[in-house]
Amino acid sequence: MEGENKKSKCSCHATGGGIYGLAFIGALIYYIQHAQSFLEGLMGFLKALVWPAILVYKLFELLVK
Numbered sequence: 001m002e003g004e005n006k007k008s009k010c011s012c013h014a015t016g017g018g019i020y021g022l023a024f025i026g027a028l029i030y031y032i033q034h035a036q037s038f039l040e041g042l043m044g045f046l047k048a049l050v051w052p053a054i055l056v057y058k059l060f061e062l063l064v065k
Contacts, residue, residue, distance in 0.1 A: 020052070027051050 031044025047054070 023051075024048055 027048040028045060031047055032041050035041035035044050
């Protein structure tokens with residue numbers, strides 16, 4: 001019963017999620033517009049989900065060279 005009256009002190013800001021959501025939509029539109037088949041459109045959807053990871057990977061590749 002002692003935890004029922006305590007308020008959560010988590011100040012969860014959703015700015016990062018909003019930015020990622022807009023970037024996902026933009027990447028999805030870009031990849032789907034350039035797709036010439038259903039398979040390319042499906043791959044575009046998957047790329048739109050993981051493009052931040054790909055970007056970081058490519059940046060690390062440039063830093064190593």
